[in-house]
Amino acid sequence: MADDAATGAGEVEPQDGREAAAPEQLHGHEVTRSHDQVVLHPAREQYPDLLKALHDDGFHTVVDLTCVDYLSHPGRAGLPAGLHTERFEVVVNLINHRRRERVRLRIQVPESDPQLPSAFELYPGTEAMEREAYDMFGVAFAGHPDLTRILMPEDWIGHPLRKDYDPGRIPVQFKGAPANR
Amino acid sequence: MTTTHDELSAAPVERTSEGAQELTSADVVAAAEGLRERGAVLRLSEADAAAIEPDQVAADETMIINMGPSHPSTHGVLRLMLELQGEMVLRCKPIIGYLHTGMERTGEELTYLQGPTNVTRMDYAAPLFTELAFSLTVERLLDIEVPERAVWIRMLMTEMNRISSHLLFMATNGMDLGAVSMMLYGWREREETLRFLQEVTGLRMNHNYIRPGGVAADLPDGWRDGVLRLLDMLPPRLQEYDTLLTQQPIWRERLQGIGVITAEECLALGVTGPILRSTGYSWDLRRDMPYLAFDQVDFDVVVGSYGDCFDRYAIRLAEMHESMKIIRQCLENMPKGDYRIQDKKVTPPPRARIDESMEALIHHFKIFTEGFKVPEGEAYVAVESPRGELGCYIVSDGTSTPYRMHVRAPSFVNLQSLPHLMHGGLVADGVAIISSVDPILGEVDR
Numbered sequence: 068m069a070d071d072a073a074t075g076a077g078e079v080e081p082q083d084g085r086e087a088a089a090p091e092q093l094h095g096h097e098v099t100r101s102h103d104q105v106v107l108h109p110a111r112e113q114y115p116d117l118l119k120a121l122h123d124d125g126f127h128t129v130v131d132l133t134c135v136d137y138l139s140h141p142g143r144a145g146l147p148a149g150l151h152t153e154r155f156e157v158v159v160n161l162i163n164h165r166r167r168e169r170v171r172l173r174i175q176v177p178e179s180d181p182q183l184p185s186a187f188e189l190y191p192g193t194e195a196m197e198r199e200a201y202d203m204f205g206v207a208f209a210g211h212p213d214l215t216r217i218l219m220p221e222d223w224i225g226h227p228l229r230k231d232y233d234p235g236r237i238p239v240q241f242k243g244a245p246a247n248r
Numbered sequence: 249m250t251t252t253h254d255e256l257s258a259a260p261v262e263r264t265s266e267g268a269q270e271l272t273s274a275d276v277v278a279a280a281e282g283l284r285e286r287g288a289v290l291r292l293s294e295a296d297a298a299a300i301e302p303d304q305v306a307a308d309e310t311m312i313i314n315m316g317p318s319h320p321s322t323h324g325v326l327r328l329m330l331e332l333q334g335e336m337v338l339r340c341k342p343i344i345g346y347l348h349t350g351m352e353r354t355g356e357e358l359t360y361l362q363g364p365t366n367v368t369r370m371d372y373a374a375p376l377f378t379e380l381a382f383s384l385t386v387e388r389l390l391d392i393e394v395p396e397r398a399v400w401i402r403m404l405m406t407e408m409n410r411i412s413s414h415l416l417f418m419a420t421n422g423m424d425l426g427a428v429s430m431m432l433y434g435w436r437e438r439e440e441t442l443r444f445l446q447e448v449t450g451l452r453m454n455h456n457y458i459r460p461g462g463v464a465a466d467l468p469d470g471w472r473d474g475v476l477r478l479l480d481m482l483p484p485r486l487q488e489y490d491t492l493l494t495q496q497p498i499w500r501e502r503l504q505g506i507g508v509i510t511a512e513e514c515l516a517l518g519v520t521g522p523i524l525r526s527t528g529y530s531w532d533l534r535r536d537m538p539y540l541a542f543d544q545v546d547f548d549v550v551v552g553s554y555g556d557c558f559d560r561y562a563i564r565l566a567e568m569h570e571s572m573k574i575i576r577q578c579l580e581n582m583p584k585g586d587y588r589i590q591d592k593k594v595t596p597p598p599r600a601r602i603d604e605s606m607e608a609l610i611h612h613f614k615i616f617t618e619g620f621k622v623p624e625g626e627a628y629v630a631v632e633s634p635r636g637e638l639g640c641y642i643v644s645d646g647t648s649t650p651y652r653m654h655v656r657a658p659s660f661v662n663l664q665s666l667p668h669l670m671h672g673g674l675v676a677d678g679v680a681i682i683s684s685v686d687p688i689l690g691e692v693d694r
Contacts, residue, residue: 102391128518130639131654131656135643143643144624158626160639164536169537169628190516193518195660195664196518217344217345218693218694219345219348227353228352
């Protein structure tokens with residue numbers, strides 16, 4: 068069933084059947100499988116080194132970088148046992164064109180210090196995606212050359228995709244409401 | 249949810265101080281900017297990057313102008329800040345967000361069954377692809393397989409949509425470069441393909457046709473005639489475009505050698521689709537990481553060799569022929585059977601059953617009000633849209649709405665190539681370059 072695969076029971080039966088007991092490793096990180104997709108869970112400090120290793124391994128493109136706010140769903144699925152969870156999770160999808168493989172990184176980012184090293188130097192294509200994650204979630208990327216808002220207006224307050232952001236706050240400006248400018 | 253409102257509002261929501269989204273003046277950032285724009289991409293050292301930098305011009309010799317957001321050749325509401333020396337573009341910064349409507353947030357409020365109505369509005373020129381990516385991701389989370397016929401209908405419809413999207417490109421590309429007759433022809437043929445899409449889905453655009461579990465409705469009677477009519481009509485028309493444009497000296501003059509990008513730069517920047525293929529890098533998710541039944545059909549991946557605007561035009565023209573090849577195979581191989589999965593958890597009961605069965609009525613009501621629950625988990629599934637890799641990342645918390653729904657929009661990422669493509673060119677070339685990147689701003693801003 069899908070539930071098994073998602074909650075981790077599916078991990079002990081890897082598709083290739085090579086390893087049954089010890090968890091699969093990739094670049095020194097435990098591999099979990101989410102619906103047949105390879106997921107790694109580096110700590111924040113290990114993230115730049117892992118990116119470097121993956122880049123040398125042929126993962127030349129960061130396809131996608133986004134963030135998830137687990138404020139109202141802290142007990143999420145698919146994490147290896149014993150991993151300390153945090154409120155934010157930055158999700159990075161990489162692709163290896165030669166071997167036609169994908170790998171996904173899920174990095175825990177704490178609410179008290181929402182920042183992560185930028186992947187820009189290795190993967191300049193993350194420029195806009197990191198800006199989007201910053202704009203929408205307020206996760207800062209240290210070393211990003213131009214960390215400004217990208218989708219929201221530059222004087223916007225708050226980060227709209229955070230779960231505690233109340234989207235109903237914006238006054239509706241018709242029906243005779245006094246204009247605010 | 250167990251979290252109370254107090255807990256939720258405890259987190260700080262403060263004004264950010266990131267500064268204005270502006271192009272800083274050249275004498276402040278010239279070297280750093282050059283390193284950022286080219287050095288990072290080509291992995292050059294600081295000295296190497298400085299070496300390829302053209303002679304620095306004083307700030308008072310340059311001019312910063314805004315192109316857009318309301319400009320006929322920016323395809324909607326794209327704003328470009330250009331730093332010009334005379335008519336040469338030194339730097340360029342795309343500024344987006346004018347069409348941002350929070351669709352990812354909206355996606356968290358809608359059930360999985362309502363989801364396609366939302367995502368279909370992202371890429372409004374190729375709406376079926378976003379629906380497909382969304383549906384495939386939900387099906388991956390549910391661990392269900394849709395019936396054969398639904399798979400082939402999806403292939404037929406998305407390839408038809410690819411043709412209509414590329415025809416739109418042909419039209420706007422012609423318009424941007426002053427080939428107004430091409431614009432009229434492109435719109436005319438696109439309308440014919442949209443008419444077929446309308447016959448099947450009921451709408452010209454924003455179809456909401458591909459849904460988790462299959463498609464919304466079976467192909468109507470006479471669909472084969474509609475497809476055959478298009479397959480008869482299109483090849484001579486495409487031949488006309490070819491005659492009109494491909495060998496035309498003005499057209500070649502405007503496009504060849506303009507906006508050149510290398511495969512290495514494309515990979516570093518995450519650029520996909522026809523732009524990546526124009527550099528000679530043969531990469532198409534339909535062939536390289538097949539989804540649906542693309543491993544069972546025969547088609548070619550068209551690549552260019554120079555990575556310029558002309559290659560991107562020629563690739564899209566040729567891709568329409570490849571799509572027609574796939575459509576022809578869909579015609580021949582269209583299996584019989586059901587057009588959606590018969591899983592009572594996902595599929596509403598047929599309309600006729602509602603009249604005679606109380607349970608069916610309740611079931612119908614529950615599915616359309618509450619939606620179906622999707623097991624906890626997360627998945628990312630990508631498809632090859634006319635613009636590149638279109639991915640959907642969904643996190644489910646076990647309820648009937650996604651906890652997080654993110655769409656990896658190819659136009660959003662491809663726009664990052666604009667500063668590289670436009671560097672050192674003329675403003676008029678910039679128009680050709682924007683056009684050849686073919687961004688859809690609905691998808692860029694979401």
